[in-house]
Amino acid sequence: MPNIVVLGAGVSGLTCALLLSKQKGNAVTVVAKHMPGDYDIEYTSPWAGANVLPMALDHDSRWERRTWPELRRLAAEVPEAGLHVQTARVLRRQADVAADLVKAALGDGGLFDLSPWYREVMGRFRDIPPSELPPGMHSGCEFTSVCINTAIYLPWLVGQCAKHGVRFRRAVLKHVSEAAGMSHTGQKADIVVNASGLLACKLGGVMDSRVYPARGQIVLVRNEADGIMPTTSGCDDGFDELVYVMQRALGGGTVLGGTYQRGNWDPNPDPNIAMRIMKRAVETHPELTGGKGVEGLDIIRHGVGLRPAREGGVRIEKEMIDGTWVVHNYGHAGWGYQGSYGCAERVVELVDEIVGKTKRASKL
Ligand SMILES: Cc1cc2nc3c(=O)[nH]c(=O)nc-3n(C[C@H](O)[C@H](O)[C@H](O)COP(=O)(O)OP(=O)(O)OC[C@H]3O[C@@H](n4cnc5c(N)ncnc54)[C@H](O)[C@@H]3O)c2cc1C
Numbered sequence: 001m002p003n004i005v006v007l008g009a010g011v012s013g014l015t016c017a018l019l020l021s022k023q024k025g026n027a028v029t030v031v032a033k034h035m036p037g038d039y040d041i042e043y044t045s046p047w048a049g050a051n052v053l054p055m056a057l058d059h060d061s062r063w064e065r066r067t068w069p070e071l072r073r074l075a076a077e078v079p080e081a082g083l084h085v086q087t088a089r090v091l092r093r094q095a096d097v098a099a100d101l102v103k104a105a106l107g108d109g110g111l112f113d114l115s116p117w118y119r120e121v122m123g124r125f126r127d128i129p130p131s132e133l134p135p136g137m138h139s140g141c142e143f144t145s146v147c148i149n150t151a152i153y154l155p156w157l158v159g160q161c162a163k164h165g166v167r168f169r170r171a172v173l174k175h176v177s178e179a180a181g182m183s184h185t186g187q188k189a190d191i192v193v194n195a196s197g198l199l200a201c202k203l204g205g206v207m208d209s210r211v212y213p214a215r216g217q218i219v220l221v222r223n224e225a226d227g228i229m230p231t232t233s234g235c236d237d238g239f240d241e242l243v244y245v246m247q248r249a250l251g252g253g254t255v256l257g258g259t260y261q262r263g264n265w266d267p268n269p270d271p272n273i274a275m276r277i278m279k280r281a282v283e284t285h286p287e288l289t290g291g292k293g294v295e296g297l298d299i300i301r302h303g304v305g306l307r308p309a310r311e312g313g314v315r316i317e318k319e320m321i322d323g324t325w326v327v328h329n330y331g332h333a334g335w336g337y338q339g340s341y342g343c344a345e346r347v348v349e350l351v352d353e354i355v356g357k358t359k360r361a362s363k364l
């Protein structure tokens with residue numbers, strides 16, 4: 001009976017714990033400094049929008065491809081999970097296409113590709129005809145996506161884990177050996193899953209210096225959007241600022257974004273950035289305030305989250321550290337939700353390899 005300790009209770013750790021607990025015979029303990037309900041700059045998941053805007057390049061798209069069917073299913077069949085279906089609208093600005101800048105937006109991915117891989121994956125995909133494009137846009141596309149109310153979804157994941165026998169403990173760990181001693185069974189863990197997010201660069205024996213923050217600032221408002229989640233390849237306010245709007249399910253408010261500021265650790269909302277975010281949002285989405293402009297916005301709060309980015313991309317691999325098998329799963333940058341099941345599925349495979357089982361057919 002493999003004893004598994006999952007370090008981390010963000011979307012990565014919780015999704016791993018859930019899939020591992022569904023496999024017969026696993027005893028799973030989640031150990032975390034922060035848990036759903038906490039809002040802390042070291043804990044990224046609660047700050048996310050979140051929605052599905054496929055970001056990987058094609059060769060790296062497995063995580064997002066494998067996750068999408070499950071998120072779509074949750075939105076359609078499991079209302080209490082806090083997801084709902086919305087239409088994503090991806091717009092490429094003329095200026096960004098001309099300057100060959102569309103790749104740089106949101107972390108060097110494929111979201112703004114002229115012919116993206118995800119056109120075969122996302123439902124109701126269509127290229128937006130020129131007559132429907134807003135001024136200044138080169139081209140764009142639309143497809144069916146979902147928006148996740150993270151304040152509902154993370155506690156829902158905890159509940160699903162509990163239902164499958166996962167135990168939860170609060171602790172701040174300094175080293176893998178400590179993690180291995182935290183299984184609720186009282187025995188040494190056979191495997192530690194390392195889903196420590198941004199802290200993978202700060203804590204522990206083998207610090208990963210390739211992990212860095214990509215700061216995201218948002219404004220959460222009570223105003224309602226119209227079911228469309230637009231995002232553009234850039235904006236006039238600077239290369240690390242973004243434009244996106246998404247209304248969350250179950251009264252979660254509407255998220256106005258945002259920024260993608262590499263290497264910036266500032267946990268405080270910058271009021272000037274907030275003003276620019278709101279101005280851009282009402283320009284692209286006049287219906288938010290019925291044409292009343294920024295003054296018509298009703299602010300719930302300002303937020304800052306640090307996306308756990310990593311040079312060279314996400315790290316999902318097994319490693320023996322001081323006599324304990326560790327399966328790493330960190331560095332998800334801006335796509336931790338939309339890649340969560342694909343990554344967790346890979347973690348289950350690696351755990352299976354370690355315990356010597358034959359590979360099982362995926363349940364997803
Ligand atoms: C503004 C913003 C918007 C975003 N929008 C989207 C989006 O639309 N779609 C999307 O898919 N993603 C989005 N993201 C990205 C997404 O939020 C992240 O990729 C994801 O939350 C990373 O989750 P994680 O579980 O890896 O890390 P975290 O959520 O940070 O969790 C890390 C966990 O590890 C624990 N931990 C770490 N070290 C230790 C230790 N030594 N001891 C004990 N516990 C420890 C922490 O306490 C925590 O529980 C967005 C992010 C931001 C900031």
Ligand SMILES: *[C@@H]1O[C@H](CO)[C@@H](O)[C@H](O)[C@H]1NC(C)=O
Nearest residue numbers: 176194200204205206207208
């Ligand atoms: C997780 O990985 C990071 C980076 O390699 C390392 O600093 C940390 O010690 C690891 N934690 C565990 C429990 O394996």
